[in-house]
Amino acid sequence: MRDNxxxxxxxxxxxxxxxxxxELVAKDIERISSNELSAxxxxxxxxxxxxxxxxxGFGQQGYGYNVQSLFTQIGLILGLDRDYRMVxxxxxxxxxxxxxYATYYKRGFRITAxxxxxxxxxxxxINDIEVQDYEFxxxxxxxxxxxxxxxxxxxxxxxxVANKFTEGNVKGxxxxxxxxIEVGEGIVLENVHLSDSLNTLAYFISHQERP
Amino acid sequence: MRDNxxxxxxxxxxxxxxxxxxELVAKDIERISSNELSAxxxxxxxxxxxxxxxxxGFGQQGYGYNVQSLFTQIGLILGLDRDYRMVxxxxxxxxxxxxxYATYYKRGFRITAxxxxxxxxxxxxINDIEVQDYEFxxxxxxxxxxxxxxxxxxxxxxxxVANKFTEGNVKGxxxxxxxxIEVGEGIVLENVHLSDSLNTLAYFISHQERP
DNA sequence: TAGATTGTTAATCGATTAACAATC
DNA sequence: TAGATTGTTAATCGATTAACAATC
Numbered sequence: 001m002r003d004n005x006x007x008x009x010x011x012x013x014x015x016x017x018x019x020x021x022x023e024l025v026a027k028d029i030e031r032i033s034s035n036e037l038s039a040x041x042x043x044x045x046x047x048x049x050x051x052x053x054x055x056x057g058f059g060q061q062g063y064g065y066n067v068q069s070l071f072t073q074i075g076l077i078l079g080l081d082r083d084y085r086m087v088x089x090x091x092x093x094x095x096x097x098x099x100x101y102a103t104y105y106k107r108g109f110r111i112t113a114x115x116x117x118x119x120x121x122x123x124x125x126i127n128d129i130e131v132q133d134y135e136f137x138x139x140x141x142x143x144x145x146x147x148x149x150x151x152x153x154x155x156x157x158x159x160x161v162a163n164k165f166t167e168g169n170v171k172g173x174x175x176x177x178x179x180x181i182e183v184g185e186g187i188v189l190e191n192v193h194l195s196d197s198l199n200t201l202a203y204f205i206s207h208q209e210r211p
Numbered sequence: 212m213r214d215n216x217x218x219x220x221x222x223x224x225x226x227x228x229x230x231x232x233x234e235l236v237a238k239d240i241e242r243i244s245s246n247e248l249s250a251x252x253x254x255x256x257x258x259x260x261x262x263x264x265x266x267x268g269f270g271q272q273g274y275g276y277n278v279q280s281l282f283t284q285i286g287l288i289l290g291l292d293r294d295y296r297m298v299x300x301x302x303x304x305x306x307x308x309x310x311x312y313a314t315y316y317k318r319g320f321r322i323t324a325x326x327x328x329x330x331x332x333x334x335x336x337i338n339d340i341e342v343q344d345y346e347f348x349x350x351x352x353x354x355x356x357x358x359x360x361x362x363x364x365x366x367x368x369x370x371x372v373a374n375k376f377t378e379g380n381v382k383g384x385x386x387x388x389x390x391x392i393e394v395g396e397g398i399v400l401e402n403v404h405l406s407d408s409l410n411t412l413a414y415f416i417s418h419q420e421r422p
Numbered sequence: 423t424a425g426a427t428t429g430t431t432a433a434t435c436g437a438t439t440a441a442c443a444a445t446c
Numbered sequence: 447t448a449g450a451t452t453g454t455t456a457a458t459c460g461a462t463t464a465a466c467a468a469t470c
Contacts (some may be wrong), residue, residue, distance in 0.1 A: 009462095011411060011414055012411055014410070015407035015411060016391075019406070033428085034427075035427085044462075047461090050429090050461090050462075052429095053430075059427075060470060062427050078417070079414055084416070092311070093304050093307045094304075094308035097305035102409075178230070188412060188415040188416050188419060190409075190411060192403065193227075195226065196227060197385070199289050201399060202289055202320075202383075203289045204401070205358060205382045206290025218436080218437070220438095244451065244452085246451085257438075260452065260453065261438075261454085264453060268452080270452050271452070275452080427469090428469080429467095429468080431464105436462085438458080440456085443453095444451105
């Protein structure tokens with residue numbers, strides 16, 4: 001699989017392609033053309049063909065794409081053929097929501113431990129996982145190989161957690177705290193800035209249909 | 212304020228500028244140059260000046276930008292000088308997390324009602340707001356002017372909720388369900404696809420440092 | 423084979439960066 | 447005033463779209 005500098009824009013469209021293909025698989029649809037995919041995704045047929053051809057020729061002239069096979073291929077490209085062990089720090093509602101979400105809807109992404117500083121949360125069980133004292137994170141990461149660290153803390157704690165994750169050799173950090181954190185060299189950072197998203201929504205609402 | 216077709220890319224950088232300026236305000240820093248802002252944001256100084264000049268000349272030659280004033284200006288551009296009434300549908304952990312988040316951290320964005328279909332959730336109070344039966348959403352929207360509808364349900368219910376929001380004349384929809392929903396003409400849709408975000412993270416982890 | 427549709431190259435469009443005159 | 451830094455125009459870069467030959 002060639003992946004020498006595929007643009008970010010392309011990568012971020014892949015999960016969406018996959019999501020739509022998943023529905024087609026569920027509907028037992030066997031083949032689809034770039035034109036039909038265009039109607040479903042909103043991207044142009046040309047763009048879809050360009051995107052997919054970054055990774056190889058998945059289609060067949062005169063036929064289109066095999067839905068099941070394309071779905072599988074995109075999964076392979078995204079790295080969804082392996083398991084990811086994840087640790088959540090911050091077990092408030094958001095941390096619990098992410099834990100539930102991953103547990104019930106994201107096969108392949110497994111929460112192995114959860115941490116918090118709040119004595120009221122330490123000890124409770126969330127989907128059979130007992131919340132541990134944040135103090136033990138370092139030790140836990142040293143003893144267990146964890147691919148993804150998830151930050152669901154407040155803004156102020158986020159960088160400290162990120163540092164511990166970095167030292168603990170996670171490969172990626174999924175950050176939900178409204179902070180711009182720094183991560184170690186070679187560690188992937190994916191931010192979900194809810195605040196930015198809501199502010200953007202406010203902008204578009206305010207600027208709807210005005211001269 | 213001119214806003215004839217400002218590109219999406221620019222808009223999505225604004226909340227980040229604002230977030231960083233907010234910290235500078237807190238640190239009592241008075242002025243900042245595009246060059247210094249560049250170091251803090253990671254965007255080039257040139258891009259920052261271009262971005263800001265879409266909305267007018269906020270800076271002063273030889274001086275730079277006044278931090279407090281720029282912060283305020285960006286807030287105005289984003290439409291953060293008014294209140295937004297919001298309704299949440301789906302009161303599981305995620306819905307509750309959003310409710311807490313908005314209540315405690317987002318002045319100007321006010322949750323006025325919450326709805327669910329689950330009898331176990333109907334009647335409980337989340338930050339003084341009682342969860343109502345989803346059945347009453349339609350009536351509620353008819354009687355109250357709501358700007359933002361928030362979808363924290365499962366994939367399968369998302370479109371139904373979106374339809375009710377559309378009929379109830381919300382101006383924007385903040386969607387957390389992993390579904391591609393359709394919304395009425397003129398209604399702004401902002402998606403937070405956690406699943407896509409996690410899949411993207413998996414991609415970058417899988418493709419770190421490989422030939 | 424004829425028709426359909428991809429893979430891929432070329433053209434266009436838009437966004438980012440560079441450069442510099444204007445000006446505080 | 448001299449120095450600094452913006453606002454803005456021009457150049458570059460990259461991403462999207464169009465076109466069409468290849469081919470199933």
